[in-house]
Amino acid sequence: MYAYGPVPSRRLGNSIGVSPIPAKVCSYSCIYCQLGRTSTLQAKRQRFFPKEDIFRDIEKVVASSSADVITFAGDGEPTLCSDLGWLIRKSKQEFGLPVAVITNGSLLFNEDVQADLLTADIILPTLDAGNPDIFRRINRSHGSITFDNMTKGLAAFRKQYNGQLWLEVMLIKDVNDTDEQLILLRDTVMEIQTDKVFVMTPIRPPAEKWVECSDPDRIKAAEQMLLNAVTVADVEIGDFGVLEFASAAEAILEIFARHPLRLEQARAIEQKFAEPGIVENLVQDNKIVINRYRQTDYIQPLKPKMGTEQIEIAVNRANCCTYQVTLRSKNQERQYRVILADAYYDNLARGLMSKEQVLEYCFQYFVNNGLLDRLEAKFVLRDICRQYPEFEKGIKEMIANGESRYYV
Numbered sequence: 001m002y003a004y005g006p007v008p009s010r011r012l013g014n015s016i017g018v019s020p021i022p023a024k025v026c027s028y029s030c031i032y033c034q035l036g037r038t039s040t041l042q043a044k045r046q047r048f049f050p051k052e053d054i055f056r057d058i059e060k061v062v063a064s065s066s067a068d069v070i071t072f073a074g075d076g077e078p079t080l081c082s083d084l085g086w087l088i089r090k091s092k093q094e095f096g097l098p099v100a101v102i103t104n105g106s107l108l109f110n111e112d113v114q115a116d117l118l119t120a121d122i123i124l125p126t127l128d129a130g131n132p133d134i135f136r137r138i139n140r141s142h143g144s145i146t147f148d149n150m151t152k153g154l155a156a157f158r159k160q161y162n163g164q165l166w167l168e169v170m171l172i173k174d175v176n177d178t179d180e181q182l183i184l185l186r187d188t189v190m191e192i193q194t195d196k197v198f199v200m201t202p203i204r205p206p207a208e209k210w211v212e213c214s215d216p217d218r219i220k221a222a223e224q225m226l227l228n229a230v231t232v233a234d235v236e237i238g239d240f241g242v243l244e245f246a247s248a249a250e251a252i253l254e255i256f257a258r259h260p261l262r263l264e265q266a267r268a269i270e271q272k273f274a275e276p277g278i279v280e281n282l283v284q285d286n287k288i289v290i291n292r293y294r295q296t297d298y299i300q301p302l303k304p305k306m307g308t309e310q311i312e313i314a315v316n317r318a319n320c321c322t323y324q325v326t327l328r329s330k331n332q333e334r335q336y337r338v339i340l341a342d343a344y345y346d347n348l349a350r351g352l353m354s355k356e357q358v359l360e361y362c363f364q365y366f367v368n369n370g371l372l373d374r375l376e377a378k379f380v381l382r383d384i385c386r387q388y389p390e391f392e393k394g395i396k397e398m399i400a401n402g403e404s405r406y407y408v
């Protein structure tokens with residue numbers, strides 16, 4: 001199912017959502033992503049599904065509901081779909097509804113992407129950083145995307161685009177909400193010349209547990225400094241359209257895969273289908289979990305499993321070349337101190353990604369291949385890869401493919 005809803009949107013009203021890409025295929029892996037870490041990090045556009053199938057799905061949802069807007073968004077980056085331009089043009093011709101695109105904006109330096117988005121009515125790109133360091137820290141982009149080409153792409157697109165460009169800034173406590181960072185952000189916003197700026201903060205469960213919402217005084221400061229931005233820090237209200245679903249279970253599983261779903265909203269779906277207790281059945285069948293975040297219960301996916309346990313990988317820099325890597329599963333936690341010197345990092349990544357991302361790939365490789373027992377608590381990455389040459393080969397292959405499959 002590619003089209004769904006309408007879903008209540010805090011900025012767009014009643015919106016029919018369209019996801020033209022598979023789950024969590026994205027050019028970023030943002031630390032605040034409400035859909036978890038990116039499972040396939042890629043920057044190359046492609047056709048994922050037949051465009052006619054996607055269009056037929058939109059047609060069905062439009063026919064069965066009343067909506068304010070059709071929004072291409074999805075559970076990843078929609079501009080990775082190479083049929084996006086065709087889908088936007090055809091939707092506008094056939095339905096007479098405005099079309100919006102929620103994008104991370106990372107591919108707007110690509111002229112094909114610019115051409116595809118020109119006919120949309122509203123484009124909502126993301127801008128979370130005013131310099132390359134914070135950009136890498138927050139958005140964890142595919143190695144081919146830099147802060148410079150991303151911002152130049154946004155500015156170049158603005159020059160040709162006559163529709164509404166609404167920038168979205170996600171404020172994260174102590175990361176991009178200091179005065180210094182807000183000044184850099186303001187300068188970048190001014191270069192891009194957007195019609196509106198929305199300030200948001202991660203009010204829903206983020207991909208990384210350490211991510212926190214900005215304090216109200218920092219949000220106020222951002223509103224003023226970012227050219228009278230508007231803050232969107234409340235949860236959306238209103239019901240999800242569920243007519244295209246055959247059962248409450250199907251509706252809950254489809255909606256929460258694309259859109260954060262609060263427990264109260266899942267209960268409303270149960271009521272619409274007169275199927276009480278479906279949430280509990282899905283929990284029992286290990287299809288969903290209920291997690292509490294900021295005093296609210298959310299329906300979330302049961303994360304992919306590695307053997308019998310789920311493992312989360314967190315990488316933090318200790319000093320210039322030393323990193324603390326923490327692997328967490330339900331019942332245990334392991335910590336490693338790893339030295340990754342610049343020369344060996346260049347050999348592995350060739351500028352494709354940050355050192356933290358390289359280490360995530362390495363540990364993912366170790367986890368996937370059951371190699372953790374061969375690691376000491378402290379080690380030099382180059383030395384262990386020289387000792388076991390197949391490690392280096394495997395890690396390089398994963399990096400070159402731009403593929404990351406997290407077990408979190």
Ligand code: SF4
Nearest residue numbers: 026028029030033104
């Ligand atoms: S927040 Fe958007 S851009 Fe960032 S990882 Fe999630 S889907 Fe991709």
